[in-house]
Amino acid sequence: MKPRPTGVLLFLVAVVALSFAVHAQNKYRLKPGAKGKLCLECHESFVETTRLPHVHTPVKAGDCSDCHDPHTSTHGKLLAEDATAICAECHGEMVPANARSAHEIAREGDCVVCHDPHGSSNPDNLVRGGNDLCFGCHAEMAAAVNEASFGHSPAKRDCLGCHTAHASSESDSLLKKEEPALCLDCHDPGQAFFGKAHLGYPVTEGRCTSCHDPHGSNKSGLFWTNVHQPVANGMCKQCHQESSSPDSLQLTRAGMELCRGCHNTMVNNVLSKNRLHWPVVGEDSCLSCHAAHASAEGSLLREPAKPLCGQCHQDTLARQETSVTKHEPVDDGSCTVCHSPHASDNALLLEEANLNELCGTCHDWQRHSSHPIGDEVIDPRNPNLALDCSSCHRNHGTGLPKFVYWDHKSELCVQCHAGMER
Amino acid sequence: MMSRLVAAVLLAVALTPAAWAAGAASLRAAPPIYVDGRGAGLVRPEGIACDGKSLVVADTGNGRLVRFSFDGKTALPQPPISLPQLPYPIRVKLGPEGEILVLDGRQRKIARLDSNGAFKGYVELPEPGTVVPRSFDVDAGGTLYILDVFSGRVIVLGADGRVRRQIAFPDRYGFFSDIAVDSRGQVFVVDSVEPRIWVANAEASELSPLTDVLTADMYFPTAIEEDGQGRVFVVDQNGGGIVVFATDGTFRGRQSRYGWKDGFLRYPAAVCADPSGLLFVADRENNRVQPFIVAD
Numbered sequence: 025m026k027p028r029p030t031g032v033l034l035f036l037v038a039v040v041a042l043s044f045a046v047h048a049q050n051k052y053r054l055k056p057g058a059k060g061k062l063c064l065e066c067h068e069s070f071v072e073t074t075r076l077p078h079v080h081t082p083v084k085a086g087d088c089s090d091c092h093d094p095h096t097s098t099h100g101k102l103l104a105e106d107a108t109a110i111c112a113e114c115h116g117e118m119v120p121a122n123a124r125s126a127h128e129i130a131r132e133g134d135c136v137v138c139h140d141p142h143g144s145s146n147p148d149n150l151v152r153g154g155n156d157l158c159f160g161c162h163a164e165m166a167a168a169v170n171e172a173s174f175g176h177s178p179a180k181r182d183c184l185g186c187h188t189a190h191a192s193s194e195s196d197s198l199l200k201k202e203e204p205a206l207c208l209d210c211h212d213p214g215q216a217f218f219g220k221a222h223l224g225y226p227v228t229e230g231r232c233t234s235c236h237d238p239h240g241s242n243k244s245g246l247f248w249t250n251v252h253q254p255v256a257n258g259m260c261k262q263c264h265q266e267s268s269s270p271d272s273l274q275l276t277r278a279g280m281e282l283c284r285g286c287h288n289t290m291v292n293n294v295l296s297k298n299r300l301h302w303p304v305v306g307e308d309s310c311l312s313c314h315a316a317h318a319s320a321e322g323s324l325l326r327e328p329a330k331p332l333c334g335q336c337h338q339d340t341l342a343r344q345e346t347s348v349t350k351h352e353p354v355d356d357g358s359c360t361v362c363h364s365p366h367a368s369d370n371a372l373l374l375e376e377a378n379l380n381e382l383c384g385t386c387h388d389w390q391r392h393s394s395h396p397i398g399d400e401v402i403d404p405r406n407p408n409l410a411l412d413c414s415s416c417h418r419n420h421g422t423g424l425p426k427f428v429y430w431d432h433k434s435e436l437c438v439q440c441h442a443g444m445e446r
Numbered sequence: 447m448m449s450r451l452v453a454a455v456l457l458a459v460a461l462t463p464a465a466w467a468a469g470a471a472s473l474r475a476a477p478p479i480y481v482d483g484r485g486a487g488l489v490r491p492e493g494i495a496c497d498g499k500s501l502v503v504a505d506t507g508n509g510r511l512v513r514f515s516f517d518g519k520t521a522l523p524q525p526p527i528s529l530p531q532l533p534y535p536i537r538v539k540l541g542p543e544g545e546i547l548v549l550d551g552r553q554r555k556i557a558r559l560d561s562n563g564a565f566k567g568y569v570e571l572p573e574p575g576t577v578v579p580r581s582f583d584v585d586a587g588g589t590l591y592i593l594d595v596f597s598g599r600v601i602v603l604g605a606d607g608r609v610r611r612q613i614a615f616p617d618r619y620g621f622f623s624d625i626a627v628d629s630r631g632q633v634f635v636v637d638s639v640e641p642r643i644w645v646a647n648a649e650a651s652e653l654s655p656l657t658d659v660l661t662a663d664m665y666f667p668t669a670i671e672e673d674g675q676g677r678v679f680v681v682d683q684n685g686g687g688i689v690v691f692a693t694d695g696t697f698r699g700r701q702s703r704y705g706w707k708d709g710f711l712r713y714p715a716a717v718c719a720d721p722s723g724l725l726f727v728a729d730r731e732n733n734r735v736q737p738f739i740v741a742d
Contacts, residue, residue: 278576279596281575296552297552298533298534298551298552299534299551300551300554302580302595302621302623303621305554305578305595305596306578306595306596306598306621307595307596307597307598307615309596335639336620336621336638336639337666338639338661339665339666339684339685340684371490371507371730371731372713403706405705405706405707406706406707406732406733406734407480407487408480408481408487408488408489408732408733408734409706409732409733415706439706
């Protein structure tokens with residue numbers, strides 16, 4: 025019987041494919057039995073690594089060349105790929121496209137911050153065990169968790185009880201679930217204590233972290249450090265309907281009008297100014313910046329001032345980030361040193377109408393320069409402007425030292441002294 | 447002083463009106479307006495309106511309106527308007543029949559003035575206590591489009607004072623600062639915080655994104671204008687520039703830059719496209735109005 029041409033073709037394809045597979049498995053044509061054994065003849069310290077309880081599979085198999093090129097490489101440590109991409113070759117992307125939050129190091133592919141690529145005493149080849157790993161970077165959190173007078177036992181036990189390590193498709197902050205569902209995995213709202221502690225309000229419809237610090241607190245009840253007085257006094261109905269109401273979480277008034285009930289003088293003062301910080305009268309009103317119940321920050325700010333202001337004024341903070349010279353109040357988030365956060369009669373919500381006066385509260389500018397400056401000195405570039413600090417300096421930063429607009433020697437002065445240009 | 451006055455009296459721009467195509471626009475700076483007819487300097491102007499016959503500037507820092515009659519080439523100063531009902535004008539528009547509409551920043555009310563500048567009253571807003579106008583625009587029929595940041599909506603108020611419709615803000619956005627309406631009733635809204643333009647067609651009840659978030663092209667846009675020729679001009683306040691789009695959202699370029707000299711901008715606050723082919727910018731921190739000649 026003559027072999028059929030199709031059968032021969034299939035046979036040849038199979039032979040070629042097999043030879044490629046064999047070659048791929050031993051692409052450096054190592055002698056039989058050589059593999060990792062050959063590498064360990066020089067890299068002796070890795071002998072101990074292979075005896076650790078948790079060894080990376082290729083290492084265990086002696087397949088060093090799965091990750092390293094034994095001859096040359098354009099990447100450090102003779103890696104066969106860029107260090108931020110090589111793990112994904114086998115493990116895929118750790119951050120799914122639909123992630124609502126992602127661990128920055130996972131997004132950047134900096135896997136070795138947490139994982140030892142060869143072997144470890146810890147599961148998953150983690151470089152340290154338990155919370156110690158996380159606290160290596162999140163030192164402030166370590167202090168909060170370990171030193172709080174009132175600890176939250178899951179936080180002390182294991183960060184991964186609530187958080188995922190790489191990314192979360194379910195929630196912000198790498199949480200495994202949205203709150204309150206996450207919290208309700210442990211806390212039973214059906215218990216009498218739970219209802220009593222929350223004065224009968226259906227708090228499971230809200231966010232637990234609007235009052236409680238999940239990592240531990242120095243206040244009983246795990247309240248955040250700063251608690252809004254009505255909350256501290258158990259007077260929820262100052263803002264919400266009675267707990268017996270069918271819509272008990274409903275606010276008694278909308279927006280700023282609610283806050284005005286207690287902060288009337290302050291609100292009236294704000295609304296009498298020429299210029300508003302518009303979010304004050306926006307949809308979220310006071311809650312654009314302030315927490316209603318409790319906060320770790322003073323003045324019940326939702327978060328530290330720099331990231332808070334930066335949520336809207338990204339461009340301003342970005343200018344500071346790239347600035348050669350840092351303007352201290354901007355850099356440390358003391359935006360309110362110069363700007364009123366609520367309202368002002370002055371442009372740019374400045375605390376002083378006269379910029380020179382404002383800068384003068386920190387800088388002794390009269391001694392800083394002998395250059396004429398002030399209301400009587402007209403800017404040669406613009407007949408409607410007097411020279412002030414901002415004539416030469418951009419206060420949030422530039423790419424030049426002392427945040428001047430132009431290079432000091434060659435360009436700055438001739439902006440006005442055009443005849444002196446060389 | 448005389449030279450400043452001349453600059454205000456004669457906005458001598460060599461205009462060559464052309465049939466504009468809806469494409470890229472380049473802006474050529476014309477001499478700025480620094481003063482009113484009496485030689486008094488503008489202070490932090492934040493609003494500007496124009497209709498081919500008049501130019502009205504909200505001279506915000508001086509708490510007044512400065513007017514010019516305008517024939518397409520020459521701006522002739524008219525007496526300024528100072529009213530106790532308008533202590534801090536921040537937005538100004540021209541309605542049909544020369545009516546002047548002004549948003550006051552301190553009171554957050556929209557005032558109606560007749561063509562001579564006499565106060566007629568405040569626009570009655572629906573649901574008092576639930577409306578804070580951040581900005582507004584008016585169409586040729588006198589319909590007002592009010593950007594209500596308190597309740598997160600655009601209120602469309604007919605010339606008879608009745609609410610025609612409301613356009614809801616989207617679920618997720620940054621902060622809306624200005625609104626413009628074109629001759630087809632298409633509403634454009636600019637988001638300052640997530641720099642992008644949103645749009646609602648004539649009968650739409652909600653806004654849709656017209657552009658992507660354009661962080662690379664705009665730092666903090668705060669004002670928007672449609673020119674009736676298929677172009678949308680956006681004022682980039684913090685970047686000191688004018689960004690041009692087609693009405694379908696296509697990016698058409700960025701013009702001018704941060705600076706003090708004529709033609710540059712420092713924290714510009716408002717823009718008005720004149721039918722004669724000029725673009726007037728309220729150049730707030732330069733205390734002037736900077737006109738540009740628009741050319742394709």
